[in-house]
Amino acid sequence: MRSRIFAPGPTPIPDEVQAAMAAPLVYHRGPDFPDFIRTVVAKLKPVFPTQDDVLLLASSGSGAMEAAVVNTLSQGDRALVIQAGQFGAKWTAICQAYGVDVDVLDLPWGSAVDSMQVAERLKAHPDTRVVFATHSETSTGVLHDVEALGRVVGETEALLVVDGVSSVIAHPLRTNDWGVDIAVTASQKGLGVPPGVGVVTVSARAWDAMQSATLPKFYLDLNAYRTALEEGRGPATLPMTLMAGMGAALDLVAAEGIENVWARHARHAEAVRQATVALGLSVFPDCPSNVLTAVALPEDVDGLAIMADLRARFGITVGGGLAHLRGHLIRISNLGFVDDLDILTVVSAFEMSLQKMGWSFTPGVGVAAVEKVLSE
């Protein structure tokens, strides 16, 4: 039985990426390294899209998030965190660990932020230096409107920092058009590469603001990364095989066309949402992202049992509910290198599992809903 991952990261790894990672390693102090890293960086920019500096870190997405905090703030500075799930809460936890004065805009899990609420908070606290947001909150499947946030934050002196860890590739994250000063993502999400590379974009305005930020840092010092990139080296040893995989993944994205990649994610997510409704279930968040679909389960259907069944009978890994939603959600991801028949497969397996759990519906309605969307 083949292993099939429909979790919102890590995502399926294409053969081309595997091959690139198995190629002879580019020595990080050798003459091929400058071109190697600059090429990966150049290929990354169109997928946000961004014209800002892009830096590659030897870290997970969490490390890239921490880099955004420690490079923009000083102890006691005020920051606003938009928190509507587990990944929003990570911004808060990082800020608090560093003695930042955090104002948390705490929203119910599954809700998208109203940018007017952010405007009010910023008006109440004009000394806010940074606003931290999450583009796609994968713990609940919600998409926050970063463009609207950018308009609101752009009327203040604050920087806008966005966690695009799961959204990049599934949705555009137009840093320059939307006024995003720092966006972070990671290799194991939309890019279909194993975990281990963090990605950070930095605007000119963010570089300026960093000059007065005094939180301590060394490994995550973005200035060191920028200098090293200019000199064609890594400040520390970078994960070269994973970066080679990223290069191959970005070639696949370029071949498909990033606009088509976004459209594919929209179509696949819509197919899963339609299937969810056809199966008599509901989509959990009020503004669902195209990264994954968080399916709210009825009280008498146990999400953990479904996950175990999908794994045992079909080799399928999906995401479950996190924290207080454990057991109450099934999160089906269509992120990364996923094709139409993959979507059919996971919905069909989900149907079979729901039937086994005693949920009542006309067999095949979920798959029929997928077929309908895919055929349009």
Add this chain to the structure above:
Amino acid sequence: MRSRIFAPGPTPIPDEVQAAMAAPLVYHRGPDFPDFIRTVVAKLKPVFPTQDDVLLLASSGSGAMEAAVVNTLSQGDRALVIQAGQFGAKWTAICQAYGVDVDVLDLPWGSAVDSMQVAERLKAHPDTRVVFATHSETSTGVLHDVEALGRVVGETEALLVVDGVSSVIAHPLRTNDWGVDIAVTASQKGLGVPPGVGVVTVSARAWDAMQSATLPKFYLDLNAYRTALEEGRGPATLPMTLMAGMGAALDLVAAEGIENVWARHARHAEAVRQATVALGLSVFPDCPSNVLTAVALPEDVDGLAIMADLRARFGITVGGGLAHLRGHLIRISNLGFVDDLDILTVVSAFEMSLQKMGWSFTPGVGVAAVEKVLSE
């Protein structure tokens, strides 16, 4: 032409490691993850050897070093750094970035530390909380006597933290016998895995000391890593494919036997040192490690030209001199999964390159010296 790496990390990647990294990925929130990570950790302990806790970080060796700093110290604490090359200087730089009061025992590059000097410094500054040392200083090829350091530091209240990034696998680093409280290493050195995994051992005494350490941390918080490991998860997404590669590499080490692995590194390093002398050159450090041989070049032989020639004609990557030694050293590594004929190959290529640069010797004397050691 095949690519051959004789740099002190990254090192050659065995086929078994490549295969393990290409296997289906273990999902970090799935039921297979606890066993997966605990197995890798259990296999790692005998190679130091250590009975202490072992933690795996999504970072390079530099990140693991920073974890040792931020988890053991508070701002203004006093630390002693034994600095005799670029990697010793990294301890100093990290400590300074975090406002630690650093006492630097600055030794000439290429020298090994005399533990009596350390004893004197600790006597002069009894408030020193942590002593930072480098086991194998790869920038110069020197091996510091960690056992002797452990005796001296053990007579004080200070913790002993050792950078074993390049030494582990080549030399034993007996944390418990020698009184090493924290040792760090990384995947791309002796373990023959691509870069991206940092490794940290932590003694019971270090865990105790950490309770009062207040330097800010989140991503590198070792307590979070310990709790996560106990619960069978990663605190952030860990680099699972690289960890799978580590598991395969550790199986190879276990099959050979760690004592035999250490003996092989001793024999190979001795062969390169004998070849160096036979070629009329000298070994740079006063106490060479078995990780690599830093060959001091005569004034009229340009190390950069040799490196370029080795790469162009033979596809060989060796290390060069760093910082003020740039162009003056060739660093030939035998670290990791290297066999007898690999050593013959690199010395033969080095001979041919030296000849091309006009260095005068009887052709074949280097290789003959290698053969002699390998045949003993």
